[in-house]
Amino acid sequence: MSEAALRPAQVGVIGGGRMGSGIAHAWLVTGTPVTVVEVDPEAATATHGRIAASVAKAVGRDPGIGPASRIMGTIEVVDDIKELGHPELVIESVPESIELKQDVLKTVEEVVPDAVIATNTSAISIDVLADALERPERFLGLHFFNPVPSSALIELVVGSRTDATVVEHVRSWSDTLGKTSITVQDSPGFASSRLGVLLALEAMRMVEDGVASVEDVDRAMTLGYRHPAGPLKTTDVVGLDVRLAIAENLEQEFGERFRPPAILRRLVEGGKLGRKAGSGFYDWADV
Structure with a gap:
């Protein structure tokens, strides 16, 4: 991988629930374009509204990050994973099911094979999830905490096949979110x-x-x-x-x-x- 930029040119988020929406919000306010993938048009509309409300509240607390219209101008919420675009980083944030996560991660890799892929799992083994991937060296855990916009910590979870350069790129990118990152080796439940x-x-x-x-x-x-x-x-x-x-x-x-x-x-x-x-x-x- 080339030298890491200050932040990724684009971030993809798979799943726009409470955590996925929060992750999207965190990147958006740094000026990073974000594409969120939802399961259907109805869910996509609800997710866009959820993120817009969250961003509006954040701007109300700190107008310096706004205006909200500019921030929301850099997000797309789609219902087809093929519309991800060309993200450098994709974060999976779907429910805690090994089978579901593996299916989603495999599809992400097929659609954007050059992206770094992260999972927001709270406890599932990174190595187990990596078994679904052709390039597990580009995969790691990126565990955010609820509520994401105001939380202070990110847990970087390193699998046995994760490339050290990938970890450093993701750490560098994560620093732009204004959060502290800790590095944990893959183990059930990680540290937190x-x-x-x-x-x-x-x-x-x-x-x-x-x-x-x-x-x-x-x-x-x-x-x-x-x-x-x-x-x-x-x-x-x-x-x-x-x-x-x-x-x-x-x-x-x-x-x-x-x-x-x-x-x-x-x-x-x-x-x-x-x-x-x-x-x-x-x-x-x-x-």
């Missing part, structure tokens, strides 16, 4: 998910066992350890369904200590997925 989920699962067990209320468990960490948010409120922000999927994956890898508590399964089965659903461990109806 493995630590964060373990703390959250124990907090849930404490509530199940009647040790303390949801609020007091969280206060123990925010006031006692100065965490910016407690593990249960953080779970609501991340999504209980997302935390459950990660925990199930880690349980397979590491055993009993990552077993999802019954309270988590019960809330997910009841549709209480956290902030995005209006309720979880907390009531988010008025937020």
Whole structure:
């Protein structure tokens, strides 16, 4: 690869849900053109509206990044992956399914074979996903955190076949987002998910066992350890369904200590997925 530019000439994002929209927003405000690929025209319209609203709020807080019309003039939201254009970097952000991610990554490689491809998975092995690719040396994990625009961290996850030059290019590009990057070797749950989920699962067990209320468990960490948010409120922000999927994956890898508590399964089965659903461990109806 040639010497890395300050930022990629174009970024592609596959999947425009909460995370994908946030990733698109983060690149857009740096002046980077972005193409988001959605599953159908209806989803594409909804995603464009979601990103426009997010950008408008950001401009309201910091007019120096605007105007919003200029920022939104550099985004395309399409419903056909063949319309990706010529991105230097493509970030996959679809649901946490190995089969789905592998199918998407394989298609991306076929459409833009010279692009660096990244996955936004929270816990799935980079090497497992790379098995679907012809050029795994151009593939790595680029794990963003929710909400992406205001989060301070990006986790660069390096697979056993990832080229070191690719890692340095992506690190250089990521620096333009104003976030701090850490580098983690491929391991189930990486660093952030493995630590964060373990703390959250124990907090849930404490509530199940009647040790303390949801609020007091969280206060123990925010006031006692100065965490910016407690593990249960953080779970609501991340999504209980997302935390459950990660925990199930880690349980397979590491055993009993990552077993999802019954309270988590019960809330997910009841549709209480956290902030995005209006309720979880907390009531988010008025937020």
